[in-house]
Amino acid sequence: MEVRVSDVKKWAGREEAFQLVEPWPQEARERVDFPLTDPAVIDVLVRNTGGGTLIVDVSGTVEADAVCSRCAEPFHIVLPFEATEEFRDEPGPDDESLDYWRFTGDKIQLDKMVSDAAGVSFPIALLCRPDCRGLCPTCGTNLNESDCDCAPATDDRWAALAQLKIPGDSEDRDEEVGREKHGRTKA
Ligand SMILES: [Zn+2]
Ligand SMILES: [Zn+2]
Numbered sequence: 001m002e003v004r005v006s007d008v009k010k011w012a013g014r015e016e017a018f019q020l021v022e023p024w025p026q027e028a029r030e031r032v033d034f035p036l037t038d039p040a041v042i043d044v045l046v047r048n049t050g051g052g053t054l055i056v057d058v059s060g061t062v063e064a065d066a067v068c069s070r071c072a073e074p075f076h077i078v079l080p081f082e083a084t085e086e087f088r089d090e091p092g093p094d095d096e097s098l099d100y101w102r103f104t105g106d107k108i109q110l111d112k113m114v115s116d117a118a119g120v121s122f123p124i125a126l127l128c129r130p131d132c133r134g135l136c137p138t139c140g141t142n143l144n145e146s147d148c149d150c151a152p153a154t155d156d157r158w159a160a161l162a163q164l165k166i167p168g169d170s171e172d173r174d175e176e177v178g179r180e181k182h183g184r185t186k187a
Pocket of ligand 2: 136138139140150
């Protein structure tokens with residue numbers, strides 16, 4: 001995954017846009033725990049700010065066959081990502097201590113930049129939907145699909161917490177309790 005910068009690197013102030021449609025780099029696949037959906041469609045903008053410096057913007061969406069961390073059901077996730085990095089036309093190895101990246105010649109290799117940006121777009125907890133009700137901790141019923149008879153224990157706990165009326169902190173909890181009481185918000 002690379003862009004040819006032979007034109008844009010000639011003059012300060014010049015910029016060039018690219019669109020890459022390619023399979024995800026191996027590095028991206030290794031960073032994410034779920035199978036990524038090909039192809040990656042990446043918009044790239046390269047700007048020459050002078051002195052051998054190119055500013056590279058990448059943006060796109062990453063899609064994967066994920067598993068919900070609350071109810072364990074498979075679902076398809078689509079996450080937007082974007083990143084900006086500075087590349088300087090100078091020889092030398094990759095050096096993590098520099099706040100820019102190096103390139104030489106007429107191409108900039110984007111595997112690492114794109115893989116990092118796509119990888120960090122994945123949240124730690126992936127939910128099939130924001131209000132996923134998860135599995136009953138007692139009987140394992142998927143509470144998105146049906147209710148079970150052991151649910152009230154959870155309701156009591158939320159109700160007790162709601163009584164505390166912590167200033168400025170009650171709104172979310174009230175909403176949560178309301179949702180529990182009124183059952184599913186979505187069929
Ligand atoms: Zn879920
Ligand atoms: Zn249950």
